[in-house]
Amino acid sequence: MNSCSRQGPRRAARPVTLAPTASAALIAIGLLASGAAAFAQSEPAPADKDAKKDLQTLDRVEVTSGKRRQMQSDVAGTVTAISGADIESHGSADIEDLLKLTPGVQYNKGTADGSLISIRGVGTNSNGAAQGFTQSPTGIYIEDVPFTDPFAFVSTPDLAPFDLERVEVLRGPQGALYGSSSLGGAIRYILKKPSTSLTEGSVMAGISSTADGGTGWSTAAMVNIPIAMSTGKAGLRLVLNSRKDAGFIDNLGTGVKDANVIRVDGGRLLFTYALGDDFDATATYLRQHSKQADGPGISPFDYTTGTGYTKNPDQLKLQVRTAVPMAYDSTFDLATVQANLKLGDFRLTSLTGRQTKSRGAREDFSRDFYDPSAPGDKWTSDTFYDSTSTSQEFRLAPVTPGRVNWLVGAFWMSADVKRDQLVYHEPRAAVADLRFRRNGTATEKAAFADAEIKITDRLSADIGARYYKTQLSYDRIVGNTDADATSTPYASGDSGTTPKVSLRYVIDPSMSVYALASRGYRFGGISNLGSSPQGLPYKSDSLWNYEAGWRWSPSKTASLDVSVFRIDWKDVQLSELYVDPVTTRSFLVTGNVGKARSQGLELAAAWRPFSQFSLKGTFAYTDAVTSGGISIGGTGIPDGTRLPGTAKVQGTLDASTNFEGPWDSSARVSALLAYTGQRKAQIDSDLSLPAYTTLDLRATFSWNSVEFSAFVNNLSNSRGLSSAVDYFTTYTEFYPIRPRSIGVSLRYDY
Template sequence: MMGFSVPAARRSVRGVLAASVAALALHGAAVAQDGRKIEFNIEAQPLATALLDYARQAGVEIAVTPEVTRGRRAPAIKGAHDAQAALQALLRETPGVVVRRTPRGTVIIEAAPVDPEVQRSAYEVDTIVVTARKREEDLRSVAGSVSAMSGRQLDELGAQSFADYLTRVPGIQFNDAMPGYSSISVRGVSTTTSIDVGQASTGVYINDIPLADPFNSAGIPDVDTFDVQRVEVLRGPQGTLFGSAALGGAINYIAARADTGDRAGRIEAGVAGTAGAADPGYQVKGMINLPLIQDRLAVRAVATYRERAGYIDNIGVNTRDSNSMETFGGRLSVEWKPTDAVSISALSLYFESENDDAFTAFSTLPDLQRSTRLLEPFRSTTEIHSLRGDIDLGWASLTVQGAHSEKSTHNVTDFTNTFGGLFNRIPTQIPLIAERASKGDLIEARLTSSGDGDFEWLVGASYFDSRIDMPSYAEFAGAAALIESLYAGSHGAGVGQKAAPNDRFNDYFLRVNGQEKAVFGEASWRFAPSWTLTAGGRFFDTAIDHRSRQSGLATLLSTGSPNARPAAADASEQGFNPKISLRYEPSDDLMVYGLVSKGFRFGGPNAIAPNPAYPSPSSFDSDSLINYEVGVRASTPDRRWLVDATLYYIDWSDIQLLIVRGDNLAYADNVGSARNLGVDLAVTWRPTPSFAVSSTVGYLDAELSEALPAQGVVKGAMLPGASRWRLSNTLTWRGDAAVEPMLIASHRYISDAPSNLQGTLRQGDYNLFDLRGSVTLNDARLEAYVENLTDARGVTVSQMSGGVLRHHYVRPRTIGVRVTYDF
């Protein structure tokens, strides 16, 4: 964290001023050192102008080097503050500077020295600003379980997707299955390692725009982290400020916004080979930032393309490396600041991924092989358009954001063996085509208090409307004739055309509409120098409705009619989600907090035809949980040690559970409860300026509080994916040579866990080791890496389908090189 320090001068004041073409030199008295308050009235504006205003109002001489102010802005400072705290607040968004004072009282602000003797460490102690409370604040001042990785950290780790960084965060389970269709659980809050029938238990956001659907998600895009500003991971329910989808927690991508101050660009290219793959994989990425009007208007464009080599052979269709994958996307950001008090941001994003075959290997076959009658490709797309306005009102800032998102998936599954039993024989190929298309519209407005006084507050309102269409069908040539020959005797002549018009023998369509309206707020009161009380809440009103139809042979056999329209089961709910925390911060190096928060998610319809032989409810209700936690954030004064520790307990009730009826149709119901107890620990140690060790440990005991006899689940059953132990270790060394050498060695361990509630399927219990090394010359960096050094076969998800146990594995050993060039 940048501090207000007065180190010994390393060069003369004359040298600083000579290098400072835009130096601010104002005659006045020295900054008050007696702690008295000064009334400040400084608008949010370019940093250079803000420092001029500060100098006048504080009565102080200031000299600042131009590299400090170039392209930088300062927040508004209003009200009574002591001079040192006010200057610290002005420089809050300007990391890497040193502030010192001459004997006559002149304040000098300059870029921090990079001399190896004063270089801080392998991971510099950056001030990572997060928006977990929908206001910008230092990560280490948040009273809650928030982790964040800056864009620089992600880049140095070579992180490109969820699996590269979520597996390094304690308390997070990433069930790595189909890319773009994997699931995430936080602190064990999940009853499946696949996509939930209802709303996902973890919210995923891009610049605060929700990507989770209120029903049977249309896929969560694994957006490339190239040119991302940071990724925030919020553990524990975030229902107060983020709403429904964040039952267990939230992942928030913050894409880099256009910079109105400086031109910048980056080009990245790489090639990698995966063990056992016939062909290598490639990646090409680029970013350009162009100020069109200095400090007023800028655009930023990003493009990415990745081709990842397949490593599973499908012997059923004689295809090697069948699960190869391509991803590509683009992003356009526009930043307009018509005045110093107004900022308007526009973001458009498109991302697409496509793989040729599923990522499961069959346990009954040799290593990394599968066998199907046809390939099972999967394609997903995501499109987002948003517009955000921020207005500094002086006493508060107003933020208004509107966004439109569209997602789609197209999945082909080999159902030859599954459907074959309906025909007493198996045709050559029977594909099941499943599609999902969702649209979402969000509008949110909030007021956030200005300044850093003893009382801070935020109030807002939001409306989210979504629609998801889910058609699926199966067909093959000659289906109608085959059904006629098999079932005419029991169901009458013409049954073939009734059950399979145009040879489509299975047809299903579901449309679900969901709305969430809410008002929310949060306030913090520093009632004593070291104590802060925060309380907040969210009043919500959710509604969901649907319509569906289904037809075909399976419908005929289960209901007696080839067509069915399940009765609509619309639902609406209202409620209140509270949150309260107490923070004790006796110094800059220690914070202790306690927190109680609540989360919820949508209920929904069971849009399947009723069957008297297998009764099932027409809908299911929302579930909710209460999270209790205490945490500590501590560091040594020299920042060589950083420690974050959290102890939490979760009480989860009315759990939504996916259940399969006797006729193989699935529905959801609210059954049982669970309790999750755990500890999250993150430690960073910097023994020398060149070396750093970062470790995280997560311990979790997540189990059902009562038995579910109908599902064959006993009391105390471990929740799916809830590995008891998760470890991550990263060792970083940076050399002081001209080429800036860097080495990173990392390790991750995930203990054994069930993939289903019954515990019959298992995943986890593996170690991963990675090595990375790089050198930098001028603005170009060359990097070489080895991922999964030992070529481990770690099972990330297990599934039983068609009587065959199928495993999703971590990617085999991958060796690659990458070149980046910044300009």
């Protein structure tokens, strides 16, 4: 949310729920199933019955969420692993596409690299603009390096998914192994490593058209080169990607049609060196740049007349009216070196990471500063965010698994974050009318340990804990120029322990159950103003997650995972607008307030009745509400208020069928039906986002090294809303999902 806005009346609005229809989607999936059955009946019987059985077997996925290699089905906890093959088969372009496949996870859309992700309802905002100076509740990790800002939200990197090994989504707090940035859960990007023996490459290009919008395109390329060396083996892997997402929002104020165009360019270079089984190291450098032009959201408010304010989604069009063009520019890069050294019967792992993030936002403040006595006045805000972080982790673990598989480790991280906001009245003068600067350094030190103990052949326990110490030093700089600036320093710190314990029991080879208790925490900090009581330091908030699960694989062609959980969250960090009684400006302030709880059910099922057809489904019920006296800035929030950004009900149905296509091709047709229930947009607002349903269809035809795909996403052109920010003093901004998009792509592998 903007740091600065003019005081105005709070406007009430009735919550609106749209009843989505999914009949077309169900018919499409039914046709897939019947088509697959027909292909199965006409398929010649293979000579070897076991060969056919193997084709029907569901894929077994290996994960490293516990910082050791395990089969996904053996983890005592809820981990969804989306393989690189699944990412490619669904044509995923960004993290929004990926998270559709995961129950209990809500992607709350914002500007480029400005979105928020909520897991199991843990969150107090649905949009990065309202996150303020608190750490995001969901951790983002690339190659196990934390990418979530410790304070003063900069961005949520959305790494291009081309040529990924897999993405792991860990639901529930991961404080024992991953630290502060995983209060509600974590998302891990695992990059595909260089091959030291195989020369290979891929090129891909696609084009798409968006309903009520323009044309977009995407390109990507990968090359892997083994390197001959006199000792050891080495490999180099280069990945490049570029895409343009078509705009579909018209800006009536600037006269720009299809204004919200997004351009993403990036690449990564990986180098691996291995000296037998005793030593290996991988160095990685990646960089990604995203630009979003104008119109990031929709709002009918007219800054020239003060009319058009609404919270009713039924009255929305894909239009916005701003006085000046808006623009967002985000860049992040990461350099890592991971080395593994065998020391007798043990392996020592060192992971060094350095990352930078920068983000610029030019936003129209004419709506924020709307003054009935001066309608049509133009205001602009330029905000610059920068962060630099360095981290180091060491782990020691046995090489050969035994009845006790353990690891111990140490972690250190230091992050410098700067935020500078300048507000101008148009036509702008050389010096900003208002300026707000916040600079800080955050450090985290931790020691952790984890042990998986095989008590009997069927019963195992996992016990882990992390001791942490966090510190934050922070300057609030007041003054429009360096000459008249005054700096006020603040400091805060926290320490504590985040334990985890689980039990897993194998009933028989097809069935197991587990129970888990784990704790998570988040950085404390200093509020935006720095004047009592609103500027007092706020401490770390923490939560306990209690979970039980049941896994059943009645055959190699079917699986069912069911988990239930309860989360108890205390000292909840909440950011809310506070109106300064002297200046009448409003600011985001943060404090520890009250309690909250979240409880629910998550389900994931897969079935491959015959080799050509597979069906997967997910379902999540999440009841996340306040449970104890939440209030800040004098505004009370009643017990039982739903936490924002998470639907009470979510679900997906994913069907695919393979068959012999035309012109000697191998063909695949898939359908993904996704339902997102009603959500609350903001904890301190009555704004409600309606439920919506989308259906994505994709057909792929392959000939040896060539692959052609055609797709339509959001077939019914659902006008769903991903998130919203309620600037209740003036206006509300909504972030719609992408309208129906139709496109094709061509890929060549060698």
